[in-house]
Amino acid sequence: xxxxxxxxxxxxxxxxxxxxxxxxxxxxxxxxxxxxxxxxxxxxxxxxxxxxxxxxxxxxxxxxxxxxxxxxxxxxxxxxxxxxxxxxxxxxxxxxxxxxxxxxxxxxxxxxxxxxxxxxxxxxxxxxxxxxxxxxxxxxxxxxxxxxxxxxxxxxxxxxxxxxxxxxxxxxxxxxxxxxxxxxxxxxxxxxxxxxxxxxxxxxxxxxxxxxxxxxxxxxxxxxxxxxxxxxxxxxxxxxxxxxxxxxxxxxxxxxxxxxxxxxxxxxxxxxxxxxxxxxxxxxxxxxxxxxxxxxxxxxxxxxxxxxxxxxxxxxxxxxxxxxxxxxxxxxxxxxxxxxxxxxxxxxxxxxxxxxxxxxxxxxxxxxxxxxxxxxxxxxxxxxxxxxxxxxxxxxxxxxxxxxxxxxxxxxxxxxxxxxxxxxxxxxxxxxxxxxxxxxxxxxxxxxxxxxxxxxxxxxxx
Amino acid sequence: xxxxxxxxxxxxxxxxxxxxxxxxxxxxxxxxxxxxxxxxxxxxxxxxxxxxxxxxxxxxxxxxxxxxxxxxxxxxxxxxxxxxxxxxxxxxxxxxxxxxxxxxxxxxxxxxxxxxxxxxxxxxxxxxxxxxxxxxxxxxxxxxxxxxxxxxxxxxxxxxxxxxxxxxxxxxxxxxxxxxxxxxxxxxxxxxxxxxxxxxxxxxxxxxxxxxxxxxxxxxxxxxxxxxxxxxxxxxxxxxxxxxxxxxxxxxxxxxxxxxxxxxxxxxxxxxxxxxxxxxxxxxxxxxxxxxxxxxxxxxxxxxxxxxxxxxxxxxxxxxxxxxxxxxxxxxxxxxxxxxxxxxxxxxxxxxxxxxxxxxxxxxxxxxxxxxxxxxxxxxxxxxxxxxxxxxxxxxxxxxxxxxxxxxxxxxxxxxxxxxxxxxxxxxxxxxxxxxxxxxxxxxxx
Numbered sequence: 016x017x018x019x020x021x022x023x024x025x026x027x028x029x030x031x032x033x034x035x036x037x038x039x040x041x042x043x044x045x046x047x048x049x050x051x052x053x054x055x056x057x058x059x060x061x062x063x064x065x066x067x068x069x070x071x072x073x074x075x076x077x078x079x080x081x082x083x084x085x086x087x088x089x090x091x092x093x094x095x096x097x098x099x100x101x102x103x104x105x106x107x108x109x110x111x112x113x114x115x116x117x118x119x120x121x122x123x124x125x126x127x128x129x130x131x132x133x134x135x136x137x138x139x140x141x142x143x144x145x146x147x148x149x150x151x152x153x154x155x156x157x158x159x160x161x162x163x164x165x166x167x168x169x170x171x172x173x174x175x176x177x178x179x180x181x182x183x184x185x186x187x188x189x190x191x192x193x194x195x196x197x198x199x200x201x202x203x204x205x206x207x208x209x210x211x212x213x214x215x216x217x218x219x220x221x222x223x224x225x226x227x228x229x230x231x232x233x234x235x236x237x238x239x240x241x242x243x244x245x246x247x248x249x250x251x252x253x254x255x256x257x258x259x260x261x262x263x264x265x266x267x268x269x270x271x272x273x274x275x276x277x278x279x280x281x282x283x284x285x286x287x288x289x290x291x292x293x294x295x296x297x298x299x300x301x302x303x304x305x306x307x308x309x310x311x312x313x314x315x316x317x318x319x320x321x322x323x324x325x326x327x328x329x330x331x332x333x334x335x336x337x338x339x340x341x342x343x344x345x346x347x348x349x350x351x352x353x354x355x356x357x358x359x360x361x362x363x364x365x366x367x368x369x370x371x372x373x374x375x376x377x378x379x380x381x382x383x384x385x386x387x388x389x390x391x392x393x394x395x396x397x398x399x400x401x402x403x404x405x406x407x408x409x410x411x412x413x414x415x416x417x418x419x420x421x422x423x424x425x426x427x428x429x430x431x432x433x434x435x436x437x438x439x440x441x442x443x444x445x446x447x448x449x450x451x452x453x454x455x456x457x458x459x460x461x462x463x464x465x466x467x468x469x470x471x472x473x474x475x476x477x
Numbered sequence: 478x479x480x481x482x483x484x485x486x487x488x489x490x491x492x493x494x495x496x497x498x499x500x501x502x503x504x505x506x507x508x509x510x511x512x513x514x515x516x517x518x519x520x521x522x523x524x525x526x527x528x529x530x531x532x533x534x535x536x537x538x539x540x541x542x543x544x545x546x547x548x549x550x551x552x553x554x555x556x557x558x559x560x561x562x563x564x565x566x567x568x569x570x571x572x573x574x575x576x577x578x579x580x581x582x583x584x585x586x587x588x589x590x591x592x593x594x595x596x597x598x599x600x601x602x603x604x605x606x607x608x609x610x611x612x613x614x615x616x617x618x619x620x621x622x623x624x625x626x627x628x629x630x631x632x633x634x635x636x637x638x639x640x641x642x643x644x645x646x647x648x649x650x651x652x653x654x655x656x657x658x659x660x661x662x663x664x665x666x667x668x669x670x671x672x673x674x675x676x677x678x679x680x681x682x683x684x685x686x687x688x689x690x691x692x693x694x695x696x697x698x699x700x701x702x703x704x705x706x707x708x709x710x711x712x713x714x715x716x717x718x719x720x721x722x723x724x725x726x727x728x729x730x731x732x733x734x735x736x737x738x739x740x741x742x743x744x745x746x747x748x749x750x751x752x753x754x755x756x757x758x759x760x761x762x763x764x765x766x767x768x769x770x771x772x773x774x775x776x777x778x779x780x781x782x783x784x785x786x787x788x789x790x791x792x793x794x795x796x797x798x799x800x801x802x803x804x805x806x807x808x809x810x811x812x813x814x815x816x817x818x819x820x821x822x823x824x825x826x827x828x829x830x831x832x833x834x835x836x837x838x839x840x841x842x843x844x845x846x847x848x849x850x851x852x853x854x855x856x857x858x859x860x861x862x863x864x865x866x867x868x869x870x871x872x873x874x875x876x877x878x879x880x881x882x883x884x885x886x887x888x889x890x891x892x893x894x895x896x897x898x899x900x901x902x903x904x905x906x907x908x909x910x911x912x913x914x915x916x917x918x919x920x921x922x923x
Binding site (some may be wrong): 049052053055056057058059060061062063064065066074075076077078079080081082083084096099100132133136154155191193197198199200233239241242243269272273274276352354387388389390391392393395396398399400401402419420421422423424425426452471472473474475476477 | 513514516517518519520521522523524525526538539540541542543544545550554557560561562563564565566568596618619621622654656663664665699702703704731732733734736811812813847848850851852854856857858859861862863865879880881882883884885886919920921922923
């Protein structure tokens with residue numbers, strides 16, 4: 016993407032005013048998407064953004080500037096802007112020697128740019144037809160296709176030089192159903208860190224049918240209960256529970272600022288012994304996977320909680336340096352225009368041993384959540400919410416009435432200790448985007464079916 | 478003409494015969510200073526640029542964008558948009574906006590004071606904000622972030638239908654997240670101050686809001702579940718207004734996704750509710766002279782004393798509904814235009830928040846909500862979000878509560894509004910905030 020000698024000179028320019036560390040992050044990101052709505056393929060968009068973000072660190076202060084001008088002149092100007100904050104005595108010429116380069120190649124076998132747009136667009140009509148075929152109650156269908164290819168190059172004044180080529184493909188269908196009680200929605204989405212070969216396995220018609228069935232089922236949904244009760248969460252996307260209940264709370268920047276209930280608890284029991292929680296950026300084609308993070312550090316499989324005991328937090332370069340240890344490969348940024356910070360990758364609960372059907376049978380009364388939407392957490396108090404987009408009542412150990420959408424709420428440390436059964440049907444959920452401090456990054460979540468003894472359901476039925 | 482406007486005109490000049498082209502360009506200068514533990518944690522500055530090009534040819538629409546204003550790249554982007562248009566399906570309602578004779582409001586959204594503010598002064602504000610928050614209360618153990626941010630943006634647009642505009646706006650903010658601790662309990666708060674010029678920023682207010690909103694929650698417990706009256710903090714009301722605004726999009730109505738389709742002229746809310754989208758109000762942070770398609774912004778009445786008066790339209794949805802565009806197109810350089818709901822506001826009532834609270838015997842004051850994106854379904858109307866705040870008992874604030882939910886449906890909430898506060902204030906997120914009192918809401922707790 017850029018000549019190594021140029022990068023080395025830019026790093027030197029960044030350190031001219033006396034900074035201790037400098038980094039150049041170059042990104043070339045292309046994306047394309049197509050949307051079918053109201054029976055027509057109506058929006059085909061594509062875009063490309065290329066630029067570099069330059070960071071200079073002195074002590075605890077970071078200077079940052081970004082530019083879309085990738086000429087040496089443009090980069091040096093950005094380096095000078097970033098280094099303005101690092102003004103100390105004793106600056107001057109610094110020569111940066113970049114070590115042997117590590118380049119990760121994308122494992123995508125069919126790059127998005129090699130696929131004709133008409134082929135991408137055809138998928139949408141197939142999903143639309145399949146969704147509408149589920150019944151006359153289906154009034155509206157939206158199908159979206161999206162792909163991206165993000166090439167990055169990271170170099171820093173410690174000699175690191177690494178690159179990655181990240182391809183992603185995603186497909187989603189949303190349906191609106193209409194009935195006597197009003198309108199309802201259903202959604203199905205899937206995506207992986209791969210190219211168009213994604214569609215060799217992914218059945219767009221089945222996605223359309225699943226979205227439509229969810230919407231139609233919810234036409235007869237009753238208001239969700241209001242109050243605290245046992246909740247069984249289905250395998251797969253249920254992993255959002257952990258993303259919110261403790262994932263953010265285990266990010267070292269929040270821990271370091273004492274803005275997390277999990278601060279100072281390394282080595283302590285923070286969850287039921289059935290809980291082993293992992294954040295794994297190396298996980299094959301999962302949505303949150305990559306070869307190197309946005310600071311050039313290789314992705315890693317990090318065990319955060321083992322048999323209920325907190326083993327480690329997640330780190331980026333700055334937080335790791337503060338504690339005199341290595342980064343865990345969780346330094347990520349939304350784009351070259353943003354500063355990196357600690358972010359999750361693919362966060363999941365390790366498989367248990369119970370039969371998922373038996374978990375439901377052993378629950379006299381509660382709620383079964385089959386699909387989750389997003390969520391949110393206050394890491395300082397530990398209170399978190401997540402959305403139920405497909406849920407049912409459990410009565411006498413059986414799944415009965417479908418429930419209208421609601422947000423359950425819980426407290427992270429408490430909810431983790433209340434997990435009393437974990438199933439043996441581990442699965443990863445649909446692709447998600449995690450938001451933190453105004454930056455969105457792609458993440459995956461997963462878990463086996465499990466039960467939390469008590470969560471508060473935010474319904475309206477007394 | 479500004480340089481940006483000239484560039485937009487240049488792009489439109491490349492249109493082929495019979496092809497409609499719209500070029501939307503933007504350039505911003507942004508600064509963000511974060512202070513932590515008495516020092517500058519980070520200082521970021523940048524000049525992001527973007528260009529979004531829309532092509533309509535043979536009733537098919539395509540769009541492409543780029544993160545640079547380089548002419549060669551703009552030519553490629555136009556080519557890409559043309560190519561994309563070839564794969565869409567024809568829709569007779571696709572069209573660029575045409576001049577409609579409505580004059581744009583006279584608004585001056587730039588203050589020289591912000592444009593010429595030195596970086597050192599920005600750094601000082603962030604540091605002073607952190608100091609002020611830390612020293613406000615002995616229970617403050619730290620500040621997760623104290624920041625000053627600003628953005629000066631220029632946008633310019635040109636179309637083959639003869640619309641051109643260029644405009645500029647500037648905004649600056651202070652934001653602070655204090656952490657407080659007492660008896661082993663930790664709480665956070667959020668305080669902010671926004672303005673178009675640094676002299677409009679109020680450090681004291683941002684710091685005291687941030688700290689007080691945290692300390693008043695210390696000792697909060699999960700409340701018992703029941704149905705009751707809720708008093709929404711102005712920030713929460715603003716979030717609710719944004720969601721309601723989405724349900725009033727003409728496009729949502731046309732595509733069968735709006736709760737309010739075919740209900741014009743009906744009472745959809747309590748008489749206390751008069752809702753307007755008014756981007757012509759100079760005090761609104763969401764104010765602008767032009768919409769995302771180049772038409773003049775105007776005041777759009779939506780609900781009048783509870784009765785639904787109309788929807789928000791852009792050119793596409795307007796044509797399809799056989800209505801005029803209401804100048805409500807929203808977009809950025811990287812997205813094509815769609816219907817937006819800028820500067821939403823309620824007609825204020827005549828009582829202060831204290832007076833409204835005094836009239837509630839059994840209720841809760843909701844200071845913050847969480848999970849708006851996951852717990853609100855604008856199609857079904859289901860509304861369920863996490864809530865923290867203070868219990869209201871016999872007209873006064875009582876103990877704080879947390880780890881609870883408030884739930885109802887959007888339709889019922891609008892009808893169950895019993896009062897709108899007099900405390901109208903434009904918020905930087907776009908809508909106005911006012912205290913709002915709503916009956917019959919389910920509180921989910923123990």
